[in-house]
Amino acid sequence: MADANALLSTCSYTEKTGRALFAAVADLGSVAGWMSFDAGRHHSAQQLFFTALHAASESGDKALGAHILQCMARQMAHLEHYEEALDLVSLAQYGARRQATPATRSMLAALEARFQAILGQVEDSARAAGQAEELFADVHPDEEPDHMAFFDEAELTATIGIAYQIATKHDTGHGRTQRAETSLDLLGRALTLRPEHRVRSKAFDHLGLARPHLTVGEVAGAHQETQTALALFGAIGSKRVGDRLAELHDEAEPYAAAPEAAELRDQIRSAVTTAA
Incomplete structure (x- = not known):
């Protein structure tokens, strides 16, 4: 991203080429920001998203700008800034209403x-x-x-x-x-429906399945889905997935007297501690 921005600030180009360059840098920034977010490097991610959003604005691609705003919204939600997340989605919806x-x-x-x-x-x-x-x-x-x-x-x-x-x-x-x-x-x-290579997404899906089981007191179902999520987590080491596992650990506390819930919490604690 630093090299790409240096090129934008030091090279000369036509308006058409400039718009294409800014769009490419915006896309690159969204990917770099998302990688930083997934690794738990939130400050770096925010800087990259802001840089990418500026590049998208310079390119005139409002749909790409909306994509970056939704990345930012997901990060805000992950950090429990839920109203800010919803505001960013609303901004994306309004800003890209003619191009989306x-x-x-x-x-x-x-x-x-x-x-x-x-x-x-x-x-x-x-x-x-x-x-x-x-x-x-x-x-x-x-x-x-x-x-x-x-x-x-x-x-x-x-x-x-x-x-x-x-x-x-x-x-x-x-x-x-x-x-x-x-x-x-x-x-x-x-x-x-998930393609096999979307391993991180599959981990989130299994965690998503575990949580409604837990909400209605079906500890066995939550335990089964968590086992799969833990196996996938071990293969990818995503900080985002680790944070969701930690939330599930806390949500299972009211059921800790049940052996499966106690085991679920122990396994999550061990996996997240090892990854850290």
Whole structure:
């Protein structure tokens, strides 16, 4: 990124070439920022995302800018700044409203569903989830920009599944059970759709499946999904996955008297400590 920015600031080029160069640097910055985020280097990630966002603005590619904003939103949510995350999604939706492709609009709606659920706005979350699914029906992968290649049906389904999983925490009785079942169905479907090389995403999917099991007291199901997530975590060493495992460890505390829950917590603690 430093070398690329040095070229932009010291070389001469036509306006058309300059826009293409800035777009390339913005795309590079989003990837570098995401790598830093996944490694837990949050300050570095934020700097890279801001640099990438500036480059996207210089390129005039508002859809690419929206993609970078959603990366920033995911990081804010990971750091538990949920209102800021939702604000970034809203900014992306507004800024790219004339240039955004169906995949971009669907992705942003799916993230809105997730962040609304975190904030307890379950009806708004369900509305956004439905909108994301409707928008995805218009997606033609060969007409989407390269930076949107990651957002396939598996990613959409997983994101909405996580939104429902989070919403279970804000519901009780039959509603909670129904949302948990919807979450399990969606996340299970996402897993079947995931390409084999998306190992990190699969780890998140299995963790997503473990959490609604735990929410409704099905410790055995949570234990089984966590075993798979731990095996995948050992293969990739993602700090993001490690943080989600630590959250699951804390969420399992009320069930610690059950042998499977106690074992689940011990295994998570051991895996996360070893990775650190």
